[in-house]
Amino acid sequence: MQLDRIELADIHAPKRLARAVHDQIGTLNSPVMIPGPVPVMEIARALDIAEVRIGGFDGFEGMLLTDVVRSCGAILANNKHGDRRARFTIAHELGHFLLERHVPTDPKGFACKVADLRETRTGQWHRRQESEANTFAIELLAPPALFDRYLSDAPDIKDALQARDGLDLSLEACLRRMLERRDEPLALVFSHEGRVRYVIRDNGLPYLPLNKGDPIPSATPASIKIRQGRVGISEPGPNVARAWFDKADFDLHEQTRLADNGHAVTLLWSDLPVEAEDDDGAPPELGVPRFR
Numbered sequence: 001m002q003l004d005r006i007e008l009a010d011i012h013a014p015k016r017l018a019r020a021v022h023d024q025i026g027t028l029n030s031p032v033m034i035p036g037p038v039p040v041m042e043i044a045r046a047l048d049i050a051e052v053r054i055g056g057f058d059g060f061e062g063m064l065l066t067d068v069v070r071s072c073g074a075i076l077a078n079n080k081h082g083d084r085r086a087r088f089t090i091a092h093e094l095g096h097f098l099l100e101r102h103v104p105t106d107p108k109g110f111a112c113k114v115a116d117l118r119e120t121r122t123g124q125w126h127r128r129q130e131s132e133a134n135t136f137a138i139e140l141l142a143p144p145a146l147f148d149r150y151l152s153d154a155p156d157i158k159d160a161l162q163a164r165d166g167l168d169l170s171l172e173a174c175l176r177r178m179l180e181r182r183d184e185p186l187a188l189v190f191s192h193e194g195r196v197r198y199v200i201r202d203n204g205l206p207y208l209p210l211n212k213g214d215p216i217p218s219a220t221p222a223s224i225k226i227r228q229g230r231v232g233i234s235e236p237g238p239n240v241a242r243a244w245f246d247k248a249d250f251d252l253h254e255q256t257r258l259a260d261n262g263h264a265v266t267l268l269w270s271d272l273p274v275e276a277e278d279d280d281g282a283p284p285e286l287g288v289p290r291f292r
Ligand SMILES: [Zn+2]
Pocket: 092, 096, 110, 111, 112, 113, 116, 117, 129, 130, 133
């Protein structure tokens, strides 16, 4: 694979940068160019990453060894959590390499921890550059042209499972991507043995008052499924809002996947319109149903 790094040099927006890489490969014009997983190792090598090493490293999830001017680089990616996670890590480190305004976090370059690989906040420079590397990574590995074909009419965990297998990414990455790519108000509750690991939400779903380590609320179908150890994916349930929220005057659907290692993910979504219909001339905040 031949890619021109000079053409990417002045792009500082992570999504645009990933699209520019795909433009060079030709993916976006013709998804058949990459029928399966995006070849992240080849892409990295074509962009001056001299070596990519995957192994069971301690103390970091990913590392980019490079200098301030990024003359060349080497990437170490941890596969203790699986090769699919390592693929995302490689793309994340490639993001730090190509986004030349990113400031090294380590004397040797960039050392990224598990939390960095999930960072979405942008409030402070370190978080912002981790978040940008993640945006670049998912846009590179799951561009809309390749990812959106897995999406059904309604939110469904099964879509993310198919994308996982088709694009060789972790289920968690595909679920998070599904959240970004869909319009409905959505939330994902990741849990282990009935206790919350973390929650993300998008498109205006109300805040879920759940912190790390909290039990999944006991009246929810998710909690019942987990307690009964029913491994597999539930069918999307009927209105379950009251089980999750104190004030719940809206429709909420729920679906849970429980794996046999005690890890579970619960998808919550609402059908409420997200955008105002602007046909009566009224300001959008009037006359359109919204969460309170
Ligand atoms: Zn990082």
